[in-house]
Amino acid sequence: MRHSVCAARAKGDGEVNARLAGSLLSSTSLPALLLAGLIVAAVTPITSGVASAEDFAHNSGDWGTAANWTPATVPNGVDAVANFNHDAPDQGLGYTVFLAGGPYTVGTLNLNATSTSGGYRFSSGVLNFEASGQAAINVQTHNFIPDLDASASFNLVSDTVVTVDAGAHFTADGVISGASLTKSGDGLLTLNGANTYTGGTNLYGGTLSLGNNAALGTGPVYANGGTTIDIQNGITINNDLTMYAGMNLNVGLGATGTYAGQISEFSDPTAIVKTGAGTLVLTNSNSFSSGAMIEEGTIRVTADHALGSGPITLDGGTLQAGANLNLPNVSILFGAAGGTIDTNGFDVSTTASMGDNDTPSGTFTKTGAGTLTVDGFAGNNNYATATDVAQGTLKAGLGTNLFSANSAYTIESGATLDLNNFQQTIGSLAGAGTVNAGVGGLLTGGNNGSTVFSGVITGNGGLIKDGTGTFELSGSSPLSGGVVVKAGTLLVSGSLVSAGITVDSGGTLGGGGTVGVLDAFGTVAPGKNAIGTLTVDYSAQFRAGSTYAVELNSAGLSDLIDATGAATIDSGAGLTVSNIGLGSLVAGTRYTVLEAASVSGTFTLVGDPQVSAFISLSTTSDATHAYIDVTQTQTFGSAGLTPNQIATGAGLDSAASSALVSAVLALPSDAAAQAAFDQLSGEVHASAKGMLLQDSHFLQDAVTARLRSAFGDSGKTTSLPVMAYGEDGVQSVAADTDRFAIWSQGFGSWGGTDSDGNAAAFDRSTGGLLVGADGLAGDWRIGVVGGYSRTSFNADDRHSSGDSDNYHLGLYGGTNWGAIAFRTGAAYTWHRISTSRSVALQGFTDGLSADYDAATAQAFGELAYKTDAGPFAFEPFANLAYVNLHTDGFAESGGAAALTSGSSSSDATFTTLGVRASTDITIGGVAATARGMFGWRHAYGEVTPLSTVAFAGGDDFTIAGAPIARDAMLVEAGFDVQLARNATLGLSYAGQFGPDAFDNGFKANLGISF
Structure with missing residues (x-):
């Protein structure tokens, strides 16, 4: 009796699951299944001990010629064994075995010869595989590739196990028909023919490479954990696939292969792994829940459930849309290498939670035209992997805080981050693209990073700068909502002219650009680590406790706030002076630090106004300006203690202006001046x-x-x-x-x-x-x-x-x-x-x-x-x-x-x-x-x-x-x-x-x- 069992696996507890003619059989009694004769597909091939083994002892020749065999008997019958142990010469082509006189029948075919190139090629006829139990093809050959050419075919009368040892490779270009085929061993089996076998395909190890749309016949495929299916370029596989403990799907560099059959899982779910630098296309709605890991190349999906419902892990690979999608997967995870989602001109949405599967060191990249919408619930996405919106749009769904507050976002030129009219939080913002706030708002900076954004922020919403880092806006943004500098530094070197800015007590506003209404509770420091002018296109108010941080230079220039409206300086609003270059300060110099249509109030100088042993600063205002005045408070001679110090100081008082005079003016104390005079x-x-x-x-x-x-x-x-x-x-x-x-x-x-x-x-x-x-x-x-x-x-x-x-x-x-x-x-x-x-x-x-x-x-x-x-x-x-x-x-x-x-x-x-x-x-x-x-x-x-x-x-x-x-x-x-x-x-x-x-x-x- 012959059976068409495609997969059988004994569990550690003695339970066996098997699938016969497409139906799942289950039993808790392994002996019962063995007695019933149902378990016939095993990793180790079983052959009958009735027939003797015949060795093909010649080079090329006819199978049907007895003289080509040792002993001189043609193997032809149920359970017959044919051995090919004769080493092929290193000539690249190997030997050819002609099957034209057949068909011939064997139970076991052993290919054991070794050679550095070439091998046995079966040609021009039919070879049947029939055994009392399972038929077997054992490929133990290393260093050469035996194959079945297109002029020959294998007919699997019995379920047949093809065992290809590690390092070995068997290629079948001819048609395989008949019952089931089981791939065992760690080696490579390549099926390039339009096969018609109906019993299904079982994978127990190694790699099965498919070079024909019908390579797997017409039956289902069962894949055990650790096995690999390699789909060659242009090939579409329609067979249904059931995974046991996960598997690898591989498509080589430059190739595109399609798996159109339905993929499900049998038990012990483990993620399917995409390897190879090519593109794997999944077109069916698949039911597996174990998830998918994309380590290399691309998986293109054209159905919502193409990747089942489990987690998707991107660890160096790309998930590409082949249609508009609503991904049902429970999570999208980023490995150490990060990964890419390519919307490819389509719109993709997901409610999956997005997180890190490893220590974040890579980047999540959004590419392709079209929109990727992340939805779910607030805080759903908390990954720390960097986010790069390289093309298209990354859009928030219907809710707040759907972006990752831990990720550093870069929006490339031409790309868009769409807040969808909700309040969203990200770790930091950089790039040259567009942020569409709508009527929502963006909170950025929580990761304490320092970034530059030269793009555009649009909409009527707001912007909040948080964290200890520095965020520079170098573009012109028509954002018309409020901007709040909660913490860290916001540098405006472009324009935020339509937005009013509030600087909280823990924040700093700087830069040399243009802002709208300014309301400062914190620090305002024009310029970017250098003297600059900050333009306020309306009114400016400095609250009690605020600080205006001014820099001065040797040319008599200083930071300046230029307001087109009124400037109000509340009592208790302070002014600090830094980066002075004290040696260049000249007594009598007046620095203009604020210019407005009208000025009320005067800044309070923070700290000791005596900035050196000889120079003091003071603040004053008039109707339209605020100033810093420089005054020399004592002569050099008066700082001396000994007669020589006094005399030297007096001599320097009368000296011409020079670098020496400037340096002495800068000395911090009388004691330092006395040492200098000595x-x-x-x-x-x-x-x-x-x-x-x-x-x-x-x-x-x-x-x-x-x-x-x-x-x-x-x-x-x-x-x-x-x-x-x-x-x-x-x-x-x-x-x-x-x-x-x-x-x-x-x-x-x-x-x-x-x-x-x-x-x-x-x-x-x-x-x-x-x-x-x-x-x-x-x-x-x-x-x-x-x-x-x-x-x-x-x-x-x-x-x-x-x-x-x-x-x-x-x-x-x-x-x-x-x-x-x-x-x-x-x-x-x-x-x-x-x-x-x-x-x-x-x-x-x-x-x-x-x-x-x-x-x-x-x-x-x-x-x-x-x-x-x-x-x-x-x-x-x-x-x-x-x-x-x-x-x-x-x-x-x-x-x-x-x-x-x-x-x-x-x-x-x-x-x-x-x-x-x-x-x-x-x-x-x-x-x-x-x-x-x-x-x-x-x-x-x-x-x-x-x-x-x-x-x-x-x-x-x-x-x-x-x-x-x-x-x-x-x-x-x-x-x-x-x-x-x-x-x-x-x-x-x-x-x-x-x-x-x-x-x-x-x-x-x-x-x-x-």
Whole structure:
């Protein structure tokens, strides 16, 4: 007995459902069905064990030739088995098996050969499939495609299972007739013939590709979960389809395939999945409720129920209308890839709820001419996937809030968002299309995004801006209803001239466009992050608590509200100023910020009107304007604290307008101004003068030491190198030689002066060499001295430094009158000074340098009284020195902070009282001399050096430098060691210590006699 069972599936609980000749059979007893002989379609083919298997052992040939088979018997009969195991050559065409002598009958056909191309082709005849149970075609071949060509046919006398293993492919171009066909296995079965089999088609795995409208015969189709039906281009399938646990419908790229049969579901409903980049057309009203997932390509529907009643999931694919539709589906969901609804020139409506099926990252796109109407109930659609109305119209149904309040909407040019005269809410609005409000209203901005809409909003309805983002309207919209800025910012850079605008307390209105009546409870800020003019084509009112946010610039321009009607400023309406560029504000400037047919009231300036240490703002109004006035509240000089700061500020007050003046005007506080004046003062030039006056003592000390040595007085330096001309020429001699002598003295010192609260601390280091020559003239020793030294100095707190190259020349002489010694001299020093300093203020920097000359002239004298006390020699002394410094004028190189100065002279007088002592000692058998000095130096007159300078275009002002110590303690200590008969090493230290100053110097001398 042969049966036409198309599908059978055993459930996990033992229940079996089967369909026989188009009728559904159901039983809870699997054994009962087996005993009744009803379950004959199974995934694994069943063959009779009666017939033996015959192997086709040749290449191409006739089925009916016994010699082509091993053993040499032609398989032909019920349950006969035919095996094709012979590998086909890699020639592309494979082998051909001719059926012309038939028809032939087999129960099982096994195709097991392997090849990289080609395969067995059945041609020119009929092959019947008949078995005691089910007939079977088993395709285990990989790498080549066996097929049934158009000249041959298969007749399914018995229900036949075609098993195509994974990776294998069988193509049937010829006609298949007879009973049912069951597709099993994960491979591909292609049916291209106009098949006439009537028993139906069962899918248990893999892919069934259909290349003919009648490929599935005349019976129904049953598809198990995980299977795929692939419809080739131009093919229309009319067979009814029943799904079990869902399936895939595939149409390849560039192809359009139609499934016109009715699609239903058997049990365990799972969504039908559309794959492939082509278009699947569904024309029937289908009853499945499991839904559809469109992952690739397009599904075109021409009937309301074409996709059943379940959810539609768009995850990369397109749902396209082929007629006017009213979709009954319960929901439309968007996957991570989003999807498209193409109205395709038709009108489509749906009451489906629209939501996200995954984390929203894609876009829902509405394309095609025609209208998509979303209906249902308020809040029905809550998806966060972005919405792009690219073409046609997206329309709300009959109700409020039918659009998604969570989605960012983009309305492309030529497309329309139609509110249908109801209040609708969307996440945000962008694009260049049209929003038709009708008499409804649009609430946008709740997703806190920032967008630009350059399109048109029409109708008599309203617009509400919500959320923290910025919404810019750059087009001209004839919307005539009210506009409310509830939160965030609304920028009008186009026109809303027909709409009155209310700015709530949490909202901001900006832009440089035109609006209608303005009623501000919140903030109005013309322009878009820049100065701009907002035009009000009627009246404007600023309520108490509102804020007018104004920006000013360096050109004297400001934001402006230009109203054609009356402007009313209620008491308590505030005005703020930002983006000022304070350095550019000029005292006396008036900014016009409101212009109207009439103005009543005055804005209250919010915040501290003192916007810098020197600039203050104020508000005022007249009959048709509101203003901001700029006033300088104090001079630069009045902000100073120290004499130098006050003097520098006064000098800057008289200077020409410059970037420097603007930068100082912008400084936020007196303290900041004082720090700026310290940098600008040029104090280093004054401090350098004091340094040169004070360092004049190095030459004095060297000459005095030479004269003491020459006369053998106490405190003498025995190791001072002295050369004299004798009988054998120039030779090293004792310091107190009677002959003409040449000597030299190296010196080095570092010191500094602490800040006195006006001038900054000043440090310097110096080093040099002096060379002298002298001889006896009666009781006098007369000589000449010259040399070079270099001094480096800095005032770190003033970002200033410099150096001086010094060239020395002088005369000296001395004599003794008994125990009284007299020493005197005069010298002249040329100085070549270089300075550099930097200025860094908020909004201003400058690098400055100067090179100029100076000269020091000095005269000095000393009286000393020599006395001995045992092994000690003492010498009380009194020293007097006068020093005069002349400094040339200079002009600093740099920018607006550069200073100029004329030539100047300054002087100082120093007296020193002290005592020197020395004694000869022996250390470990080595002769040595220990010596020392202690004294007090006093400076007379003005000890603070001054420098008179000026800024470009300004008056002179005088700056004080680091002062010379008026009183200082002097200390010297040294010793000379007789290293050998003709060699003496001398080491000495000299220091000066004042209340806020110090100086340390060391000398080392090695004297060798020849």
